[in-house]
Amino acid sequence: MNVQTAQTWQSVQKEVLRRIHARDWKPGDLIPNETELAKEFGCARTTVNRALRSLAEGGLLERRRKAGTRVAAQPVAKATLNIAVxxxxxxxxxxxxxxxxxxxxxxxxxxxxxxxxxxxxxxxxxxxxxxxxxxxxxxxxxxxxxxxxxxxxxxxxxxxxxxxxxxxxxxxxxxxxxxxxxxxxxxxxxxxxxxxxxxxxxxxxxxxxxxxxxxxxxxxxxxxxxxxxxxxx
Amino acid sequence: MNVQTAQTWQSVQKEVLRRIHARDWKPGDLIPNETELAKEFGCARTTVNRALRSLAEGGLLERRRKAGTRVAAQPVAKATLNIAVxxxxxxxxxxxxxxxxxxxxxxxxxxxxxxxxxxxxxxxxxxxxxxxxxxxxxxxxxxxxxxxxxxxxxxxxxxxxxxxxxxxxxxxxxxxxxxxxxxxxxxxxxxxxxxxxxxxxxxxxxxxxxxxxxxxxxxxxxxxxxxxxxxxx
DNA sequence: CATGTTATTATGTATGAACATAAAAGCATG
DNA sequence: CATGCTTTTATGTTCATACATAATAACATG
CATH class of the missing domain: 3.40.1410.10 (Chorismate lyase-like)
Structure with missing residues (x-):
């Protein structure tokens, strides 16, 4: 229950990533909801939402309304190739x-x-x-x-x-x-x-x-x- | 100056996309700033920001503080390959x-x-x-x-x-x-x-x-x- | 017990206001 | 004219609040 300071969505994301990599939250696990995380980090829910949404876009989290947010069981690696001129x-x-x-x-x-x-x-x-x-x-x-x-x-x-x-x-x-x-x-x-x-x-x-x-x-x-x-x- | 209704960030994004595809805004062009667009669409600047940010992530827009937002001159196609199990x-x-x-x-x-x-x-x-x-x-x-x-x-x-x-x-x-x-x-x-x-x-x-x-x-x-x-x- | 309805809940989104920050543009100074 | 400081401006971000929506869970009803 460490109340953090200086919350940016990046810092929230970083901490979430740390917990996933450290296996505090394992693949398939349900993580605390946005409201709880916001309380823990001492920031607005909007900020947590921004952090989690962007991780979900990257395929590392899976989110569903009402069902909550869980760590992707088998994170599909998304390789983005830039097809330039x-x-x-x-x-x-x-x-x-x-x-x-x-x-x-x-x-x-x-x-x-x-x-x-x-x-x-x-x-x-x-x-x-x-x-x-x-x-x-x-x-x-x-x-x-x-x-x-x-x-x-x-x-x-x-x-x-x-x-x-x-x-x-x-x-x-x-x-x-x-x-x-x-x-x-x-x-x-x-x-x-x-x-x-x-x-x-x-x-x-x-x-x-x-x-x-x-x-x-x-x-x-x-x-x-x-x-x-x-x-x- | 058509004031629109029912603004979601998706609808704003759709309209912006339409203008780019219709070449109202051509590659390299500077587009109106967030405040102006928000006024035109009758929504909050936050909503416009969300729409434009996500287009920028996709490579279609280029944004820089103070310099404004412009249509990417040569949109780098980003091919995302899913490397699954x-x-x-x-x-x-x-x-x-x-x-x-x-x-x-x-x-x-x-x-x-x-x-x-x-x-x-x-x-x-x-x-x-x-x-x-x-x-x-x-x-x-x-x-x-x-x-x-x-x-x-x-x-x-x-x-x-x-x-x-x-x-x-x-x-x-x-x-x-x-x-x-x-x-x-x-x-x-x-x-x-x-x-x-x-x-x-x-x-x-x-x-x-x-x-x-x-x-x-x-x-x-x-x-x-x-x-x-x-x-x- | 099966089935359909209702309540609950977590994410999703919109808003206005405020402040942060990068960068351009203007200005002053040598 | 070059250089550094200051102002201005557009995007970037945070916040509290409110409402929307999808989906589960609880409940009622036959």
């Missing part, structure tokens, strides 16, 4: 960024692409392929289809000096998207661009974005062999 | 989970492992290798080293029926960790366990966890070819 990614690593447009064409897309984008099979889409370089070495290969029906402005861009990656982010809004991570063997073409042996294991990031119910773009980014995406948990 | 992952997909212990040994670790875990090279660590199955097909191969100096209880476990993955999460706390995603070619041994051709492209998830300044475990999970980790953004 590739140029920034390279520059943040302190490397010199380079960009090469490999292909730009307006054409009818393969059926799996038009199906994914939800457009008619005979719609002409913009296909852009580009290589991103880090200190002149291949860094990532971007293979993108843009829904030119919904984004006609894209047709005016030649993507010679600015990547579609960057142009879209600056100019075309999207409201939602899907992203998936997988490993893929390098095709002959991939290997040629990325300057690696054919069938090398490549990290692939596939993205599909929508603006309300209109698809915007679908893209696959293949990273050069050995590439890692890292984060803390 | 593998058994749950399989079961959530509606498949039958299976588990096979492949190896369990207490031995001196390769130097890169003891270095990673920050233990003495001659410390004996627990090495566990196990195969996770989905509907009897190989799903993921777990290759793990446990810091037996810090987690002596692990030595008592045979890991015949419960995976180290699950046992650790239930029994050993950690305060922080690192996680990285990459693509790797299957070694002969990998290929044997995962029942795939040698050099297949495999998605690899590497995790390293710490309890304060003691390392807990380092693990590599290799997923069977074709595996995808998905999320919405």
């Amino acid at each position: 590739i140029r920034h990614e390279v520059e943040d690593r302190g490397a010199r960024y380079g960009y090469q447009l490999a292909r730009r064409e307006v054409r009818i897309a393969p059926t799996h692409i038009s199906a994914t984008l939800g457009v008619c099979v005979q719609d002409r889409l913009l296909h852009v392929m580009a290589l991103h370089l880090s200190n002149d070495a291949p860094y990532a290969l971007e293979d993108r289809w843009i829904n030119a029906v919904h984004v006609p402005d894209a047709l005016k861009q030649d993507f010679q000096s600015i990547s579609a990656n960057e142009w879209l982010l600056q100019n075309v809004p999207y409201t939602r998207g899907e992203i998936s991570f997988s490993a893929k063997p390098a095709s002959a073409e991939n290997a040629n661009y990325l300057n690696c042996p054919e069938n090398s294991a490549l990290l692939a990031v596939d993205r599909l974005t929508w603006d309300h119910d209109q698809s915007v773009t679908v893209v696959q980014v293949l990273f050069a062999p050995g590439h890692q995406m890292r984060t803390r948990i | 593998i058994r749950h992952e399989v079961e959530d997909r509606g498949a039958r989970y299976g588990y096979q212990l492949a190896r369990r040994e207490v031995r001196i670790a390769p130097t890169h492992i003891s270095a990673t875990l920050g233990v003495c090279v001659q410390d004996r660590l627990l090495h566990v290798m196990a195969l996770h199955l989905s509907n009897d097909a190989p799903y993921a191969l777990e290759d793990r080293w446990i810091n037996a100096v810090h987690v002596p209880d692990a030595l008592k476990q045979d890991f015949q029926s419960i995976s180290a993955n699950e046992w650790l999460l239930q029994n050993v706390p950690y305060t922080r960790g690192e996680i990285s995603f990459s693509a790797k070619p299957a070694s002969a041994e990998n290929a044997n366990y995962l029942n795939c051709p040698e050099n297949s492209a495999l998605l690899a998830v590497d995790r390293l966890t710490w309890d304060h300044d003691q390392s807990v475990t380092v693990v590599q999970v290799l997923f069977a070819p074709g595996h995808q980790m998905r999320t919405r953004i």
Whole structure:
């Protein structure tokens, strides 16, 4: 019953975290309710709420009205990966960024692409392929289809000096998207661009974005062999 | 100056989002300050604060004291991957989970492992290798080293029926960790366990966890070819 | 005993007021 | 003109209070 002073929500959170890590409160345990904790810490319930809510967002606590707050039995580690503009990614690593447009064409897309984008099979889409370089070495290969029906402005861009990656982010809004991570063997073409042996294991990031119910773009980014995406948990 | 009614922080957030998506407020733009928005929406500043803060956490807004709030020029998409217990992952997909212990040994670790875990090279660590199955097909191969100096209880476990993955999460706390995603070619041994051709492209998830300044475990999970980790953004 | 209704309770949210704090902008001083 | 101090301002946070809501627990009723 140590009444504390100088209560900020961070200090409350820190103390709660300490108790969880020290196993005072074990996974699955119900912890005291907000009112009791507020009394113990000598602060307002609002402050305790702020501290616990943010821990719950991180997956460490599970909260339910009336049922109370408990320590997550099996905390699902949430790995948050920042998918930034590739140029920034390279520059943040302190490397010199380079960009090469490999292909730009307006054409009818393969059926799996038009199906994914939800457009008619005979719609002409913009296909852009580009290589991103880090200190002149291949860094990532971007293979993108843009829904030119919904984004006609894209047709005016030649993507010679600015990547579609960057142009879209600056100019075309999207409201939602899907992203998936997988490993893929390098095709002959991939290997040629990325300057690696054919069938090398490549990290692939596939993205599909929508603006309300209109698809915007679908893209696959293949990273050069050995590439890692890292984060803390 | 439409004065709204029934203000919840969610409705404020929704309206702010609408304006961003409609490009009323464009990337890089400074938006009205909290006091003004509160007046416009007819709610308390606290409510506006809650709405904007949560958008800022998601990376869509950038806020700085005195400088104000602006729409992120290049919203960094934050892909949050849930790294759950593998058994749950399989079961959530509606498949039958299976588990096979492949190896369990207490031995001196390769130097890169003891270095990673920050233990003495001659410390004996627990090495566990196990195969996770989905509907009897190989799903993921777990290759793990446990810091037996810090987690002596692990030595008592045979890991015949419960995976180290699950046992650790239930029994050993950690305060922080690192996680990285990459693509790797299957070694002969990998290929044997995962029942795939040698050099297949495999998605690899590497995790390293710490309890304060003691390392807990380092693990590599290799997923069977074709595996995808998905999320919405 | 099963089932539906009601009370209770813990979290969730809104409010206005107050003060804290970071950072920009203005100002003074050498 | 450079440098350091002061003011101003927008966000950040705390608080007490009040009411909303979901979900459990208690109760009544057939």
